[in-house]
Amino acid sequence: MIRRAILTFMLDRPGVLNKVSMLIRKKMYNVDTLTVCSSRVPGISRMTITLREDDEAKVEQIIKQLEKFTEVISAKELDTDHSYWREVAIIQLEVDAAHLESFHGRYNFEVLEKKNEDAYILQVAGSTRQIDSFLDEIGREYIIEIARTGVTAMEK
Amino acid sequence: MTGKKKMLQALKAKGVKYIFGYTGGAIMPIFDEMDKLGDFRFVMSRHEQGAAFMAQGISRASLSTSTPQIGVCMATSGPGAMNLTTGIADAYMDSVPVIAVTGQVATGVIATDAFQESDVVGVMMPICKQTYMPLAAEEVEATVHEAFYVAATGRSGPVLIDIPKDVQDQQLPEDYHFDANNFHPDLPGFFFHPSPEREVMQKAITLINRSQRPVMFCGHGVINSNAGKMLQKFAEKVNIPIAFTFHGLSAVPADHPLSLGMMGMHGTVEANRAIMEADLLISFGMRFDDRVTGKLNEYAQNADVIHVEIDPSEINKNVPTSVAINADVYRTLHVLLGDPMLTFKPRKRWFEKINSYRLLMAEDLQQEIEGSVGDGGKLLMKSIVHQLSELTKGKDLIVPDVGQHQMMAARFYNYQTENSWFASGGAGTMGASLPLAIGVKLARPTERVWSISGDGGFQMNIQELGTIMEQQVDVKILILNNGYLGMVRQWQTLFYDGRYAGTPMQSPDFGSIAQGYGIPYLKIETPEEIVPALQKAIDHQGAIILEFICDPSEVILPMIPAGGGFEDMIIKRPSPTPEEPSATTEQNGEES
Ligand SMILES: Cc1ncc(C[n+]2csc(CCOP(=O)(O)OP(=O)(O)O)c2C)c(N)n1
Numbered sequence: 181m182i183r184r185a186i187l188t189f190m191l192d193r194p195g196v197l198n199k200v201s202m203l204i205r206k207k208m209y210n211v212d213t214l215t216v217c218s219s220r221v222p223g224i225s226r227m228t229i230t231l232r233e234d235d236e237a238k239v240e241q242i243i244k245q246l247e248k249f250t251e252v253i254s255a256k257e258l259d260t261d262h263s264y265w266r267e268v269a270i271i272q273l274e275v276d277a278a279h280l281e282s283f284h285g286r287y288n289f290e291v292l293e294k295k296n297e298d299a300y301i302l303q304v305a306g307s308t309r310q311i312d313s314f315l316d317e318i319g320r321e322y323i324i325e326i327a328r329t330g331v332t333a334m335e336k
Numbered sequence: 337m338t339g340k341k342k343m344l345q346a347l348k349a350k351g352v353k354y355i356f357g358y359t360g361g362a363i364m365p366i367f368d369e370m371d372k373l374g375d376f377r378f379v380m381s382r383h384e385q386g387a388a389f390m391a392q393g394i395s396r397a398s399l400s401t402s403t404p405q406i407g408v409c410m411a412t413s414g415p416g417a418m419n420l421t422t423g424i425a426d427a428y429m430d431s432v433p434v435i436a437v438t439g440q441v442a443t444g445v446i447a448t449d450a451f452q453e454s455d456v457v458g459v460m461m462p463i464c465k466q467t468y469m470p471l472a473a474e475e476v477e478a479t480v481h482e483a484f485y486v487a488a489t490g491r492s493g494p495v496l497i498d499i500p501k502d503v504q505d506q507q508l509p510e511d512y513h514f515d516a517n518n519f520h521p522d523l524p525g526f527f528f529h530p531s532p533e534r535e536v537m538q539k540a541i542t543l544i545n546r547s548q549r550p551v552m553f554c555g556h557g558v559i560n561s562n563a564g565k566m567l568q569k570f571a572e573k574v575n576i577p578i579a580f581t582f583h584g585l586s587a588v589p590a591d592h593p594l595s596l597g598m599m600g601m602h603g604t605v606e607a608n609r610a611i612m613e614a615d616l617l618i619s620f621g622m623r624f625d626d627r628v629t630g631k632l633n634e635y636a637q638n639a640d641v642i643h644v645e646i647d648p649s650e651i652n653k654n655v656p657t658s659v660a661i662n663a664d665v666y667r668t669l670h671v672l673l674g675d676p677m678l679t680f681k682p683r684k685r686w687f688e689k690i691n692s693y694r695l696l697m698a699e700d701l702q703q704e705i706e707g708s709v710g711d712g713g714k715l716l717m718k719s720i721v722h723q724l725s726e727l728t729k730g731k732d733l734i735v736p737d738v739g740q741h742q743m744m745a746a747r748f749y750n751y752q753t754e755n756s757w758f759a760s761g762g763a764g765t766m767g768a769s770l771p772l773a774i775g776v777k778l779a780r781p782t783e784r785v786w787s788i789s790g791d792g793g794f795q796m797n798i799q800e801l802g803t804i805m806e807q808q809v810d811v812k813i814l815i816l817n818n819g820y821l822g823m824v825r826q827w828q829t830l831f832y833d834g835r836y837a838g839t840p841m842q843s844p845d846f847g848s849i850a851q852g853y854g855i856p857y858l859k860i861e862t863p864e865e866i867v868p869a870l871q872k873a874i875d876h877q878g879a880i881i882l883e884f885i886c887d888p889s890e891v892i893l894p895m896i897p898a899g900g901g902f903e904d905m906i907i908k909r910p911s912p913t914p915e916e917p918s919a920t921t922e923q924n925g926e927e928s
């Protein structure tokens with residue numbers, strides 16, 4: 181299914197997040213990630229929702245439903261060609277230094293802590309695909325714990 | 337100055353005259369203040385659900401008068417607020433502006449499971465257009481003003497204000513200032529497009545002029561924007577027949593030559609057949625719900641669709657549109673009527689075809705209406721409604737409940753007064769009629785109001801007879817008693833091999849009940865008694881109850897089975913004792 185991102189700006193009022201999640205449940209959307217943060221303007225938050233949906237009409241419907249909330253200022257779909265989608269992962273894993281070294285230059289990562297000879301906490305940033313491929317390459321079976329922020333996005 | 341006083345001042349400033357409600361611990365401060373101020377007529381319902389429907393009645397009936405009002409209902413926290421929910425959900429489904437004010441436990445104990453605490457905002461959020469909980473006295477007045485603005489702007493809907501008890505009593509700060517006249521809620525993303533855009537209008541006009549077989553749809557938006565007369569003019573100008581949604585009824589006189597009557601599940605043959613064969617649907621203020629369209633992939637396959645609708649999320653939701661006009665119906669019609677390019681076409685062939693459909697059931701119906709009784713000799717609902725219509729010349733206000741009698745009232749009353757039909761549609765809430773009729777009567781005191789219920793629905797809010805008694809509300813109450821939950825029984829007859837599970841129903845002696853409330857009562861069992869009884873109700877000053885003993889086997893036809901397409905329309909009555917399961921259709925778990 182096609183992965184979509186919807187960027188929406190909304191008033192930072194109580195209950196807005198609740199409404200968005202109720203909408204997602206009610207309409208049974210297939211949401212992957214949802215991130216909220218403050219925007220440049222005080223009192224206005226920005227939210228990025230990624231979901232999987234092939235049907236254009238359904239995507240149009242979620243945007244219209246979002247826009248219908250009195251608190252929502254705007255909502256629109258971002259396409260991959262004209263926007264950046266990024267996320268950050270924090271990973272605790274077993275890996276030896278030599279193996280880790282081979283990832284340098286190819287991925288944007290940083291060692292947050294070396295726990296012992298072969299256990300690290302890393303931070304990886306990039307597109308969802310980059311992070312996925314980092315995990316695949318380093319070996320998902322060596323991961324002890326992982327935290328991902330979910331996608332945040334901006335138009336080019 | 338306190339929060340409670342500001343609340344009431346703001347309500348008054350918004351033109352509120354009636355407050356419907358029921359007291360209790362968490363709302364007592366506001367009630368106490370209301371009593372002291374004496375600015376409102378307080379109407380105590382006998383159940384909070386009743387208060388919500390009465391508030392709806394005020395909003396719906398007054399919108400076409402020179403003094404539109406938004407209905408307000410009030411309840412205490414916990415159980416009081418929970419009892420409002422059915423009426424509020426109903427208002428949400430039918431886009432009725434209502435303000436619900438509920439008391440909440442004090443801020444200090446919120447979220448501690450305090451006595452009578454419920455998360456009212458949480459419960460109401462999915463069934464309200466907006467919910468508020470002011471947490472300080474200085475927020476109260478602005479909240480009320482914003483609530484009214486949101487409730488009535490664009491597509492209307494209910495709004496909740498949940499106000500903690502300590503906030504009601506809280507003193508305003510010394511430097512408090514609020515200028516109601518210059519107040520504009522700070523909602524940068526909340527706008528609507530009242531006026532249509534020029535380009536889409538041009539496209540629409542081209543389609544209209546080109547169309548051979550157009551049908552125009554009159555929806556709730558026509559009523560809500562007071563555009564009935566305008567729609568009629570437009571229809572006459574371009575010579576296009578009008579089909580009505582359930583909530584569009586009474587916008588244009590029902591016997592207008594261009595009227596096709598109601599469309600959809602229990603719509604007329606002519607409306608549904610015309611839609612099936614149309615090459616253009618021009619839809620004003622409606623949302624293509626499943627009761628209107630039936631099976632979507634078979635719906636009006638050869639038609640272009642022009643959709644005029646104030647709520648953009650309804651456009652392209654169920655039916656793809658050719659031309660989307662996201663605007664107010666009244667303003668759109670205004671622009672259309674002024675356009676010199678619109679042409680009148682005789683459409684001789686189209687109207688001949690439509691007339692042939694009109695005849696398909698006409699004779700059967702005429703016979704039934706004239707016969708007035710079913711096989712068992714009991715009264716037919718359609719005949720009662722027809723005679724009421726004749727007697728009142730179609731001019732009165734009709735408030736049905738939910739069930740077969742409701743569909744009979746929709747089909748067989750000859751609506752002449754604009755905005756004279758008030759019913760629970762989207763939610764189909766049994767029990768709505770009695771309290772709704774109270775609100776309608778208070779909003780339109782000089783007009784005659786008929787509450788028409790089945791034996792089932794009448795007993796769902798029968799307690800509101802107490803309100804009628806206490807407030808001396810002149811509502812003419814008809815109970816069409818068929819001894820069954822008739823509409824469900826009809827489905828059982830048609831789709832469940834006539835097994836009547838959970839539908840036969842024993843009723844109390846309604847005469848004794850009426851007597852208990854001091855309301856006159858008549859029982860009608862034969863056709864000859866119908867007109868004299870109705871006449872008695874008209875002549876009597878005040879509420880009266882007429883109970884009609886009706887035929888349980890009467891069915892409302894035509895019927896498009898739930899989930900079926902227009903091709904599946906049933907127009908013949910099944911034989912009384914079907915040997916085979918009479919009609920079959922896909923059952924998709926839908927409810928009547
Ligand atoms: C609150 C509620 N409960 C159940 C239903 C389902 N329902 C729809 S119509 C109906 C039967 C109504 O019976 P009655 O009031 O006697 O009217 P009739 O159909 O017999 O005219 C029922 C049970 C409903 N619409 N609302």
Ligand SMILES: [Mg+2]
Nearest residue numbers: 790791820822
């Ligand atoms: Mg009944």
